[in-house]
Amino acid sequence: MSVFHSALSSADLLGLFGHFLTLSLLAVGGAITTAPDMHRYVVTEHGWITGAQFTSSIALAQAAPGPNVLFVAVIGWNVAGPIGALATMTGTLLPSTALTLFVSRWGARRRETRGVRAFTTGLTPLTIGLLVATGWLLLRPYVRDERHAVGAIVLVGVAVVGMLRTKLSPMWFVALGAVVGGLGWI
Amino acid sequence: MSAVADEVVEEARPRPASVAELFFAFNRLALQGFGGVLPVAQRELVERRRWITRAEFVEVLSLGQVLPGPNVVNLALMLGDRFFGFRGAMAALAGMLAAPLVIVLALTAAYTELARVAAVAGALRGMGAVAAGLILATAIKLMSTLRGSLLGPWLAAAFAAATFVTVALLRWPLIWVVIGLGGLAIAIAWRRLR
Numbered sequence: 001m002s003v004f005h006s007a008l009s010s011a012d013l014l015g016l017f018g019h020f021l022t023l024s025l026l027a028v029g030g031a032i033t034t035a036p037d038m039h040r041y042v043v044t045e046h047g048w049i050t051g052a053q054f055t056s057s058i059a060l061a062q063a064a065p066g067p068n069v070l071f072v073a074v075i076g077w078n079v080a081g082p083i084g085a086l087a088t089m090t091g092t093l094l095p096s097t098a099l100t101l102f103v104s105r106w107g108a109r110r111r112e113t114r115g116v117r118a119f120t121t122g123l124t125p126l127t128i129g130l131l132v133a134t135g136w137l138l139l140r141p142y143v144r145d146e147r148h149a150v151g152a153i154v155l156v157g158v159a160v161v162g163m164l165r166t167k168l169s170p171m172w173f174v175a176l177g178a179v180v181g182g183l184g185w186i
Numbered sequence: 187m188s189a190v191a192d193e194v195v196e197e198a199r200p201r202p203a204s205v206a207e208l209f210f211a212f213n214r215l216a217l218q219g220f221g222g223v224l225p226v227a228q229r230e231l232v233e234r235r236r237w238i239t240r241a242e243f244v245e246v247l248s249l250g251q252v253l254p255g256p257n258v259v260n261l262a263l264m265l266g267d268r269f270f271g272f273r274g275a276m277a278a279l280a281g282m283l284a285a286p287l288v289i290v291l292a293l294t295a296a297y298t299e300l301a302r303v304a305a306v307a308g309a310l311r312g313m314g315a316v317a318a319g320l321i322l323a324t325a326i327k328l329m330s331t332l333r334g335s336l337l338g339p340w341l342a343a344a345f346a347a348a349t350f351v352t353v354a355l356l357r358w359p360l361i362w363v364v365i366g367l368g369g370l371a372i373a374i375a376w377r378r379l380r
Contacts, residue, residue: 022361023360024254024255026254026361026364027254027255028253028254028364030257031256034360036360037353040359044357055314056311056313057294058314059310059314059316060313061290062313063220063293063313064220064289064290064293065217065219065286066217066223066283066285066289066290067216067219067256067258067286068223068256069259070283073290073291077291077295093259093279096254097255099253099255100250100253100260101263101267101272101275103253104249104263104268105267115376117336117375118379121335121336121337121371121375122368122373122375123371123372124331124332124342125332125335125337125342125344125345125346125349125371126364128328128331128332128349129347129353130353131324131328132325135322135325136350137354138317139318142311142315151315152311156315156316156318156319156322159315159318159320159322160319160322160326163319163320163323163327164323164326170220173319174220174313174317174320176312176316177309178309178312180312181308181312181315182309182312183308184305186311186315
């Protein structure tokens, strides 16, 4: 998608903004846990970008310095250029920022109350299920493509084992992926 | 650092002198964060600048994790708010996001052109596979917390599995999954906490 034109109508842009606005408050455990639903909205439902573009958006944000939430801006940009990035990023940040400020003033002292503990206990399994779903959806475009399947699966395996067994920074695995991919091995 | 060292810090703890210092501190740590900012935030804020103790860091982070939104962004907001109120929160947020946002969007714009170069497209494909692996590894690490869940390990695992199936395979909208499955899990936890 070109940088210079927005492929979306105003109504579509508003829809995009609205969708990310709702996802913001559902992002318990980090913005990445809502990636499957972003995928459903921009890839499956509207077809604004492909699954491979979606995956490379997240890869690009992870390769660059800064919080991983920036992948949201990259997806917005790939869908509709700068205005798309603005829509997805403000949509993602506004509600959660307002809520965080409100709650942190309302008092951390309520953390031990029954309601808050039930909330955390209940949502932890969902957070983990959503992370697995995210990994799965990122991987799917590779696995479906015979030319890349084997290399991609090996690389995923190396990253998983490396993260669990070593204390190396994730940066090194990202770099390894860039080299292996750049040499045309996957 | 030992607990003793943490207590010494407690007595004469430095704090940011100005909103600008807060902004540049978060700017600096965000720019060091390749593949995640959290480890850098801990080192900068707790060990190098000593604005907060390790215990406070964990406390603010766990609250940031319960709240919706990106964890490190919530952390920046809460710390900024603590030091300088709303202005501090906005300064910390801007410090965390502004420069990295410009970098990543410049890369994205360049990528549209660069993608024609096979090596660049290949590199990003490789990084994408690694990104999937990093996220799966995080999920695997966090799975151990289900063992201590008040829901019991099996029920908690069943909720995690049901979330995966409904979201990844059936492609249900997240909002219904959170309201349905999440509501049920919270209700069960609420009853068990009595």
